[in-house]
Amino acid sequence: MPATALIAIDWGTSAARAYRVGGDGRVQERRHVPLGIKHVRDGRFEPALAKLLGDWQPTAVPKIACGMIGSRQGWVEVPYVDCPASLTALADHVVQAPQDALAIVPGVATRDAAGIPDVMRGEETQLLGALGTDERGVLAVLPGTHSKWARVEHGRIVDFTTFMTGELFGVLIDHSMLGRLAGHEPGRLSRDGFSRGVARGLDEGALAHDIFGARTLSLTGGLRSDDVADWLSGLLIGREIRAARMWALRAGIDTARVRIIGSDALAERYELALADAGMLSERGAEDAAAHGLWRIAQRAGIVAATVNA
Amino acid sequence: MPATALIAIDWGTSAARAYRVGGDGRVQERRHVPLGIKHVRDGRFEPALAKLLGDWQPTAVPKIACGMIGSRQGWVEVPYVDCPASLTALADHVVQAPQDALAIVPGVATRDAAGIPDVMRGEETQLLGALGTDERGVLAVLPGTHSKWARVEHGRIVDFTTFMTGELFGVLIDHSMLGRLAGHEPGRLSRDGFSRGVARGLDEGALAHDIFGARTLSLTGGLRSDDVADWLSGLLIGREIRAARMWALRAGIDTARVRIIGSDALAERYELALADAGMLSERGAEDAAAHGLWRIAQRAGIVAATVNA
Numbered sequence: 296m297p298a299t300a301l302i303a304i305d306w307g308t309s310a311a312r313a314y315r316v317g318g319d320g321r322v323q324e325r326r327h328v329p330l331g332i333k334h335v336r337d338g339r340f341e342p343a344l345a346k347l348l349g350d351w352q353p354t355a356v357p358k359i360a361c362g363m364i365g366s367r368q369g370w371v372e373v374p375y376v377d378c379p380a381s382l383t384a385l386a387d388h389v390v391q392a393p394q395d396a397l398a399i400v401p402g403v404a405t406r407d408a409a410g411i412p413d414v415m416r417g418e419e420t421q422l423l424g425a426l427g428t429d430e431r432g433v434l435a436v437l438p439g440t441h442s443k444w445a446r447v448e449h450g451r452i453v454d455f456t457t458f459m460t461g462e463l464f465g466v467l468i469d470h471s472m473l474g475r476l477a478g479h480e481p482g483r484l485s486r487d488g489f490s491r492g493v494a495r496g497l498d499e500g501a502l503a504h505d506i507f508g509a510r511t512l513s514l515t516g517g518l519r520s521d522d523v524a525d526w527l528s529g530l531l532i533g534r535e536i537r538a539a540r541m542w543a544l545r546a547g548i549d550t551a552r553v554r555i556i557g558s559d560a561l562a563e564r565y566e567l568a569l570a571d572a573g574m575l576s577e578r579g580a581e582d583a584a585a586h587g588l589w590r591i592a593q594r595a596g597i598v599a600a601t602v603n604a
Numbered sequence: 605m606p607a608t609a610l611i612a613i614d615w616g617t618s619a620a621r622a623y624r625v626g627g628d629g630r631v632q633e634r635r636h637v638p639l640g641i642k643h644v645r646d647g648r649f650e651p652a653l654a655k656l657l658g659d660w661q662p663t664a665v666p667k668i669a670c671g672m673i674g675s676r677q678g679w680v681e682v683p684y685v686d687c688p689a690s691l692t693a694l695a696d697h698v699v700q701a702p703q704d705a706l707a708i709v710p711g712v713a714t715r716d717a718a719g720i721p722d723v724m725r726g727e728e729t730q731l732l733g734a735l736g737t738d739e740r741g742v743l744a745v746l747p748g749t750h751s752k753w754a755r756v757e758h759g760r761i762v763d764f765t766t767f768m769t770g771e772l773f774g775v776l777i778d779h780s781m782l783g784r785l786a787g788h789e790p791g792r793l794s795r796d797g798f799s800r801g802v803a804r805g806l807d808e809g810a811l812a813h814d815i816f817g818a819r820t821l822s823l824t825g826g827l828r829s830d831d832v833a834d835w836l837s838g839l840l841i842g843r844e845i846r847a848a849r850m851w852a853l854r855a856g857i858d859t860a861r862v863r864i865i866g867s868d869a870l871a872e873r874y875e876l877a878l879a880d881a882g883m884l885s886e887r888g889a890e891d892a893a894a895h896g897l898w899r900i901a902q903r904a905g906i907v908a909a910t911v912n913a
Contacts, residue, residue, distance in 0.1 A: 367823075404824075409809065411814075411821060411826075412821065412826070413820055414823065495718060502811040503767040503843065504766060505720075506768055511723055535810070538812075
């Protein structure tokens with residue numbers, strides 16, 4: 296195994312994922328620690344980093360991070376780079392934390408059709424890690440609490456748009472009247488309930504009206520309590536896909552195929568919903584953040600560029 | 605003052621409003637008690653009614669109620685009447701609670717364009733109380749946790765549609781990341797923040813994306829923390845008005861003028877938002893539920909019909 300050349304960290308609000316990356320760009324070891332920036336008190340990021348790295352610590356290799364660590368609540372606030380954002384633009388705007396402890400990648404900003412800002416931190420790196428620089432006209436989705444859809448062209452993030460789908464689902468299930476109707480079988484996916492919700496979401500409608508359907512369908516025997524959560528999840532994901540598809544079509548992008556960046560149960564839901572929408576999907580590469588950080592570190596001269604980068 | 609002819613109760617989930625109504629149909633006395641059906645344990649509705657009526661109790665006058673008291677969780681489940689629902693249809697389907705303690709008005713059901721059921725309990729009575737039987741082509745809104753928009757024609761509820769606007773606002777402010785951005789000045793309305801939200805809501809867009817604007821505008825200095833809640837309230841109410849207007853237009857209804865049934869701070873927000881949308885609004889009569897119950901009681905023969913009904 297080649298020597299470790301880079302420590303790459305996807306450092307978010309709740310958790311941090313750290314990777315040891317070899318000189319060939321391959322991930323040698325990974326760890327996932329609940330040491331997100333919201334758990335770091337009084338700006339004590341240096342000890343947090345030491346704890347995160349643990350026995351990797353003595354290595355003299357460079358370290359780079361993306362995500363909320365570069366936000367106002369993070370270690371150093373790294374200004375956003377505007378769309379279209381290339382690998383070079385991101386690399387050029389990397390900022391060093393005090394004592395060169397860590398290089399931090401900027402987030403990316405854009406504006407929607409109404410002129411309202413949109414932002415990402417961390418997802419830009421995953422996008423550049425998951426997609427090849429030779430790919431053009433890619434429509435990608437990063438499912439999550441705040442799902443991001445992006446148009447990527449030759450390793451450049453042309454534009455993106457955020458949907459608070461995961462957070463909306465969470466607050467509705469945990470705190471609204473709809474959650475009180477829902478049975479509790481965490482982990483199980485009701486394919487039928489989910490698909491019926493997706494169908495409703497793919498259709499036009501006002502979300503504040505359509506979510507009430509979970510209540511009225513339950514009340515009238517049209518939806519089992521065990522299916523309520525999946526119906527609602529399907530409705531929200533379906534509506535997101537409908538809106539993202541229109542967003543991409545307005546930009547003249549082919550929407551027949553979508554790259555899903557993610558590998559968890561949520562990514563699987565997007566795969567199912569996209570199939571219901573008649574769209575093809577494929578999963579992005581694993582360890583997208585680590586690959587993206589490797590590429591940015593190379594472009595920024597933090598590690599030596601290699602031919603196969 | 606004429607003798608009390610009817611005790612009318614709008615008996616909801618959280619609270620009950622009771623009215624003493626004279627033989628001339630006028631409200632003589634009103635009380636508002638936090639004795640909603642969710643506070644009634646083990647089906648003990650008879651003592652709850654006695655408590656609600658208090659010193660009105662010895663009167664031998666008939667009693668009638670609308671609202672969640674007729675739901676599955678209420679005293680007696682009264683089946684929904686389908687739209688179009690006339691005063692006569694509601695009166696014909698009134699159900700008596702045990703020992704004729706109370707007559708209970710049915711709710712009303714319909715289906716939306718996608719065939720998904722929609723329901724109301726209590727609002728049908730307010731609609732029939734607030735609008736004259738000689739009025740045609742009325743578009744009315746009952747703002748609330750679950751706002752209802754209805755088309756009413758000659759005292760007949762032709763159709764209606766529900767928006768979970770109030771509940772969505774509540775869970776987002778109390779439990780989502782957007783609430784953590786919001787300053788806390790309850791009661792104060794930021795006219796500027798609200799109107800900017802309304803403008804965004806009246807425009808087209810995907811709600812799960814648009815609500816994220818509260819975060820990005822805050823982050824980029826485009827929205828003061830004290831304005832976040834009102835911006836979000838405006839966005840949700842504006843989007844509701846946009847959708848309700850399209851719903852009414854599809855039915856060929858004139859949307860230039862809207863009747864707002866309600867008299868609280870929320871009704872005032874709808875008044876402002878409708879003005880921003882270029883729509884005229886007027887407030888419905890006070891004590892709408894009491895008037896509606898009086899009319900239904902007359903039509904059902906529970907009290908004698910009068911000439912001026």
